[in-house]
Amino acid sequence: MNFDIVYKKRVEIGDINKLKTQLSEIVGTEWASTEEADLVAYSKDYQLITNRWIMEGTLPGLPHIIVWPENELQISQILKIANEQKIPVVPYGEGSGVVGAAIPVYGGIMVDMKRMTKIIEINKQNLTITVQSGANGKWLERELEKKGFLIGHVPQSFHTSTVGGWIAHRAAGQFSTKYGKIEDIVLSMRVVLPTGEIVDTKLYPRASDGPQIEKLFLSSEGTLGIVTQATIKMWPLPKKQEGVAYAFKNIEDSLKATQLVMQKQVYPAVIRIYDQNETERHFYAEPKAKNRVMVIFVCEAPIESLVDLEISEIRKSCIECNGTDCGVGPVKHWFETRFNVKESSIYIPKGQIADTIEISVMWDTAVECYHSVIAELKKIDGLILASGHASHFYPNGVCFYFTFSGVVQDGKTPEDFYVSAWDAAMIGTLKAKGSISHHHGIGISRARWMRDEHGPVLTLMKRIKSTLDPNNIMNPGKLYDEPERE
Ligand SMILES: Cc1cc2nc3c(=O)[nH]c(=O)nc-3n(C[C@H](O)[C@H](O)[C@H](O)COP(=O)(O)OP(=O)(O)OC[C@H]3O[C@@H](n4cnc5c(N)ncnc54)[C@H](O)[C@@H]3O)c2cc1C
Numbered sequence: 089m090n091f092d093i094v095y096k097k098r099v100e101i102g103d104i105n106k107l108k109t110q111l112s113e114i115v116g117t118e119w120a121s122t123e124e125a126d127l128v129a130y131s132k133d134y135q136l137i138t139n140r141w142i143m144e145g146t147l148p149g150l151p152h153i154i155v156w157p158e159n160e161l162q163i164s165q166i167l168k169i170a171n172e173q174k175i176p177v178v179p180y181g182e183g184s185g186v187v188g189a190a191i192p193v194y195g196g197i198m199v200d201m202k203r204m205t206k207i208i209e210i211n212k213q214n215l216t217i218t219v220q221s222g223a224n225g226k227w228l229e230r231e232l233e234k235k236g237f238l239i240g241h242v243p244q245s246f247h248t249s250t251v252g253g254w255i256a257h258r259a260a261g262q263f264s265t266k267y268g269k270i271e272d273i274v275l276s277m278r279v280v281l282p283t284g285e286i287v288d289t290k291l292y293p294r295a296s297d298g299p300q301i302e303k304l305f306l307s308s309e310g311t312l313g314i315v316t317q318a319t320i321k322m323w324p325l326p327k328k329q330e331g332v333a334y335a336f337k338n339i340e341d342s343l344k345a346t347q348l349v350m351q352k353q354v355y356p357a358v359i360r361i362y363d364q365n366e367t368e369r370h371f372y373a374e375p376k377a378k379n380r381v382m383v384i385f386v387c388e389a390p391i392e393s394l395v396d397l398e399i400s401e402i403r404k405s406c407i408e409c410n411g412t413d414c415g416v417g418p419v420k421h422w423f424e425t426r427f428n429v430k431e432s433s434i435y436i437p438k439g440q441i442a443d444t445i446e447i448s449v450m451w452d453t454a455v456e457c458y459h460s461v462i463a464e465l466k467k468i469d470g471l472i473l474a475s476g477h478a479s480h481f482y483p484n485g486v487c488f489y490f491t492f493s494g495v496v497q498d499g500k501t502p503e504d505f506y507v508s509a510w511d512a513a514m515i516g517t518l519k520a521k522g523s524i525s526h527h528h529g530i531g532i533s534r535a536r537w538m539r540d541e542h543g544p545v546l547t548l549m550k551r552i553k554s555t556l557d558p559n560n561i562m563n564p565g566k567l568y569d570e571p572e573r574e
Contacts, residue, residue: 091128091131091146091147091150092145092146092147093131093146093147093148093149093150094138094141094146094147094148094149095148095149095191095193095532095565097193097194097565098149098150098193098194098195099175099176099194099195099196101152101175101195101196104122104152104153107152107153107169107173107175107197108120108122108153110169111153111155111166111169111197114155114157114162114165114166114169115155115156115157115158115162115166116158119155119156119157119158119203120153120154120155120156121153121154121155122152122153122154126154127150127151127152127153127154128147128150130151130154130180130183130192130198130200131147131148131149131150131151131191131192132147132148132149132183132191133183133184133185133186133188133189133190133191133531134183134184134185134186134245135148135185135186135187135188135191135531135532135533136186136431136432136436136442136443137441137443137502137503137506138188138191139432139436140436140441140502148188148191148193149191149192149193149194149195150192150195151178151192151195151196151197151198152175152195152196152197153196153197153198154197154198154200155197155198155199155200156200156202156203157199157201157203157204158203158204159204160204160278160280160286160316160317163199163280163314163316164280164284164285164286165284166197166199167280167281167282167283167284167314167561168283168284170196170197170282170561171282171283171284171559171561174559174561175196175197175561176192176194176195176196176197176561176562176563176564177196177197177198177199177282177314177561177562177563178190178191178192178196178197178198178199178310178563179199179201179252179256179310179314179315179562179563180198180199180200180201181201181221181222181249181250181252181253181256182202182224182248182249182250182253183248184245184248184249184253185253185257185528185529185531186443186444186528186531186533187257187525187528187529187530187531187532187533187534188531188532188533189256189257189309189310189529189530189531189532189563189566190310190531191531191532193532193564193565193566194564194565196561199314200222201220201221201222201250201252201314201316202222202250203222204220204221204222204223204316204317205219205220205222205223205224205227206219206220206223207219207220207223207228207231208220208317210232210235210237210322212235212237215237215321215322215323215324216275216291216319216320216321216322217232217237217239217319217320217322218317218318218319218320219251219317219318219320220251220316220317221250221251221252221255221277221314221315221316221317221318222250222251222252223250223251224247224248224249224250225239225241225242225243225245225246225247225249225250225251225254226246226247228251229242229246232322233325236324236325237322237323237324237325238322238323238324238325238326239320239322239323240261240263240266240267240268240273240321240322240323241254241259241261241263241264241267241269241270241273241320242261242262242263243259243260243261243262244262244426244427244429246261246427247427251315251318251320252314252315252316252318254270255270255274255277255305255306255315255318256305256306256307256308256309256310256315256529257307257309257527257528257529257531258270258271258306258307258527258529259527260479260480260487260526260527262358262426262479263357263358263386264480265350265355265356265357265358265359265480265481266355266356266357266387266388267321267323267357268321269480269527270306271303271306272321273320273321274302274306274318274319274320275291275292275293275318275319275320275321276288276289276290276291276292276302276318276319277289277302277305277315277317277318277319278315278316278317278318279305279312279313279314279315279316280313280314280316281312281313281556281557282312282313282556282557282558282559282561282562283557283558286316287301287313289301289302291319304552307529308567309529309530309531309563309566309567310562310563310566311553311557311562311563311566311567311568312552312553312556312557312562313556313557313562314562324390325390326388326389326390326395327389327390327391327392328388328389328391328392328395329357329386329387329388329395330386330387330388330395330396330399331358331384331385331386331387331416331419331420331422331423332384332385332399332402332403332406332413332415332416332419333374333382333383333384333385333413333414333415333416333417333418333419334382334383334385334406334411334412334413334414335367335374335376335377335380335381335382335383335411335412335414336380336381336383336406336409336410336411336412337380337381337410338364338381339361339363339381339455339458340455341381341409341410341411342361342381342383342409342411342478343361343451343454343455343458343478343486344409345383345405345406345408345409345411346359346361346383346405346478346481346486347451347454347486348405348408348409349385349401349402349405349481350481350482350483351483352401352405353483354398354401354402355398356385356386356387356398356402357386357387357388358384358385358386358422359383359384359385359478359479359481360383360384360422360477360478360479361381361382361383361477361478362381362382362383362477363381363458363475363476363477364379364380364381365473365474365475365476366382366475366476366477366491367380367381367382369430369475370382370421370422370425371418371421373417373421374414374417374418374421376412376414377414377418380412382414382418383406383411384418384419384422385399385402385419386419387399387402431443431444431491431493435473435493439495440472440493440494440495441493441494441495441496441502441505441506441509442473442491442492442493442494443491443492443506443509443510443533444489444490444491444492445461445489445490445492445509445510445513445528446479446487446488446489446490446525446526446527446528447461447487447488447490447513447517447522447523447524447525447526448480448485448486448487448488448522448523448525448526449485449486449488449517449520449521449522449523450484450485450521451484451485451486453520453521453522454485454486454488456520457488457516457517457520457521457522458476458478458488460516460517460519460520461474461476461488461490461512461513461516461517461520462474462475462476462490462516463516464512464513464515464516464519465490465492465509465512465513465516467512468492468494468505468508468509468512469497469500470494470495470496470497470500470505471492471493471494471509472493472494472495473491473492473493473494474490474491474492475490475491476488476489476490476491477489480526480527487526487527488522488526489526490513492509492513494509510533510534511537511573514534514537514540518537518540518541523541524537524540524541530566530567531566532565532566535566535567535569535570535571536570536571536572536573537573538567538568538570539570546568546570549567549568550568553567553568
């Protein structure tokens with residue numbers, strides 16, 4: 089069957105049967121596939137616009153072959169072949185990335201990591217777990233809980249994402265304010281480089297021994313190698329967990345309250361601020377939240393009095409900023425619904441074009457940034473919804489997470505609307521000195537803003553890429569290509 093492919097960059101592979109034989113010799117015949125159904129299944133990730141394309145009968149990209157390696161040595165052999173023959177390779181976790189990073193725009197070999205899920209070691213003294221990178225998040229949590237530990241990293245895509253995927257786009261979980269983002273959690277890793285060499289970074293709590301090579305692979309989106317294993321932190325299960333919710337008159341007061349909390353060095357596991365629009369959408373049952381900005385906090389610790397102290401300090405900060413106590417109802421509601429993805433289930437079936445965009449900004453321009461992005465989004469013809477919440481907090485700044493949806497206007501395509509909305513959010517963010525992505529990554533959605541984000545540093549990144557991957561086989565078309573912008 090001939091497919092209509094959106095990204096028309098698919099390379100020619102001289103002899104696909106020969107390649108299949110070579111790869112089958114490495115992974116076994118049943119673990120290498122050129123079946124049409126498999127190729128189609130790996131043509132996308134969770135970038136929302138691509139779901140629309142697929143419903144309309146087009147594919148974002150199309151790989152030539154899928155392989156499911158069982159170990160690192162097999163990956164090394166696969167990459168050596170790919171490097172010799174200059175064939176693109178795309179690592180694949182569970183395809184829950186939302187910016188198109190795993191879409192094989194040049195085709196080539198998809199390396200699915202799902203067979204590499206072994207726990208190598210749980211070290212109770214060091215509080216670390218060493219695990220293969222194909223391990224699924226929820227599965228890992230269950231395994232650790234059985235032994236009395238928690239993982240601390242809980243992205244909303246917990247049930248459908250892998251350790252390797254978290255590392256590859258520098259993920260942030262719902263409990264990140266206490267336990268850290270993935271870069272705080274990962275202590276060491278093993279990576280197969282594009283040339284097939286295997287790198288194993290040393291495990292230490294901290295060191296002063298030269299540039300930290302493992303950091304290079306965080307947010308590399310599969311462009312510098314394949315992460316095969318990582319040693320990450322784990323934590324004792326908390327003895328107490330408590331939540332509070334406060335409603336504020338406006339986003340300014342809510343941000344001030346959370347800034348006060350963070351700068352007092354109180355680190356709740358969860359903080360979420362929902363603007364008026366999102367408060368109405370998520371907390372319509374809470375009478376005190378009408379036309380207000382809802383903020384929820386969750387504190388947890390192995391020491392009960394620590395939780396009590398944090399909660400009392402949070403209350404003081406909220407009262408100082410004129411917050412209204414809403415009890416625990418909104419916190420319970422958050423726990424019940426925290427894995428629901430309303431954007432794709434409400435707006436897209438109605439024919440609207442919707443997506444979510446997260447960015448980060450320092451405190452001194454945080455309020456300006458929120459308003460700047462909403463204002464830019466509202467300029468777009470056909471826009472129905474522009475709303476935001478803040479989901480990750482630091483003593484120095486905050487992450488905003490915007491949702492947009494709208495309908496295509498006459499003479500325009502869905503892609504026109506989609507691109508305008510993304511561009512609006514990027515423009516609004518950059519105007520307020522924010523960073524264009526907090527945790528979803530660059531992929532395809534943000535690629536055309538990389539130069540604005542990094543300036544000359546992008547050139548340095550390109551130099552590192554060409555040193556590690558001289559034949560540009562690893563996930564080509566991502567991070568370093570600079571697509572034209574209108
Ligand atoms: C409903 C939903 C909620 C989400 N919530 C969050 C959230 O709370 N926090 C958050 O940070 N993100 C979130 N995401 C986005 C996030 O990108 C993915 O969920 C996830 O972390 C990607 O993991 P994955 O294993 O599915 O990777 P994939 O989507 O398969 O791949 C993502 C990128 O990583 C590369 N990659 C994958 N595995 C490896 C490897 N072993 N070595 C090298 N490169 C690799 C791929 O080539 C690709 O570039 C959410 C996504 C969805 C759909």
